[in-house]
Amino acid sequence: IIGNGDIFSGADALELFKNTGCDGIMVARGALGNPFIFQEIDAAMEGRPYEKPSPEARIDIAIRHLKGAVEDSGEYLGVREMRKHMSWYIKGMHNASRFRDLINQAESEEVVIQLLNELKEDQVL
Numbered sequence: 001i002i003g004n005g006d007i008f009s010g011a012d013a014l015e016l017f018k019n020t021g022c023d024g025i026m027v028a029r030g031a032l033g034n035p036f037i038f039q040e041i042d043a044a045m046e047g048r049p050y051e052k053p054s055p056e057a058r059i060d061i062a063i064r065h066l067k068g069a070v071e072d073s074g075e076y077l078g079v080r081e082m083r084k085h086m087s088w089y090i091k092g093m094h095n096a097s098r099f100r101d102l103i104n105q106a107e108s109e110e111v112v113i114q115l116l117n118e119l120k121e122d123q124v125l
Contacts (some may be wrong), residue, residue: 002026009037010044033088035061055093055123059116062089066116070109079109086112095122 003022007013008030016025030037036053043050053061065085070078086103090096099119106112 004028006030007037007041008034010040010042010050013041014044033058033062033085033091035065055090056120058089058093059120059123062086063113063116065089066109066112075109079106079112082112086116090116090119093119093123095119 001020001022002024003016003020004026005016005028007016007025007027012030013025013027016022025041027037027041036058040050040052042048062085066078066082069082072078073081083104087100090099090103093099096119099115099122102115103112106115
């Protein structure tokens with residue numbers, strides 16, 4: 001039996017296992033912009049502490065994700081497909097709203113990467 005739904009943290013995963021007795025879980029929306037959730041779930045399952053990635057690390061992964069999307073789908077489609085994902089990656093960061101608007105207007109991989117790097121610099125100020 002596979003449990004699914006509303007898994008946004010390691011604690012959510014443990015709770016689902018505890019309450020349902022399921023054999024495994026599937027993560028959907030909880031992974032949007034947070035590919036680190038699987039490390040968090042592993043840590044929770046093993047009883048280890050988990051430290052969330054820094055905004056800088058999240059931006060680095062977002063750039064890597066963007067490059068993969070562009071490689072797979074081409075620049076035009078890859079940049080556009082990644083816009084919603086970029087919103088998830090940068091959610092909660094300082095000045096995220098302003099950068100989200102700029103990223104949603106960007107037409108090229110180069111511009112999106114430039115904006116993400118500017119956002120990264122903005123986090124360490």
